[in-house]
Amino acid sequence: RVKTNKNLTIKSKPTPVQPSLTKKRQDYLEWPEYFMAVAFLSAQRSKDPSSQVGACIVNQENKIVGIGYNGMPNGCDDDLLPWSRSADNKLDTKYPYVCHAELNAIMNKNSADVKGCTMYVALFPCNECTKLIIQAGIKDVIYLSDKYHDTPEMTASRRLLNLAGITYKQFQPKQGRIVIDFNSINHPGLKTSSGFGGVQSP
């Protein structure tokens, strides 16, 4: 007795579609630029007058699982804490109090953990944040600026990242600036210098 399988589906070739109907937008934002831009946008929330840093944690499915920017700890009135970079007494500077973007991004995670994730961050992480990055299981760090490269903090940071086997790479943006133009939604066909409501060349 031969059993026939009525549930067998026969794969047919997909019907060809006219190429003119499948034309996609070409100048969309690629993932790395998108994640770094999210980090930079979040930095705009910072109240720090001298340094605005944002961080964005992304899992292996390109999903954002944490965002943070530098600020005073939760519940601590930031009008009652100093924002200064220098003072006679270190307690009158921001340094003993402020939470860096990386710390906040990790603490703000909306997933069970951030193991195996990539962190996009505006500034190369300091040694304290690097400790958190390592302990959280983040595997890659992509940063934009390395302006404090020669400080002991960053040197210690590189030492730890190297030992922990975490890769770190400087981000090379394809465009110098991304402009968010709220008005672009009303004029979807209108191109500014390129694409999504305004990407401007450097």
Ligand SMILES: [Zn+2]
């Ligand atoms: Zn830090």
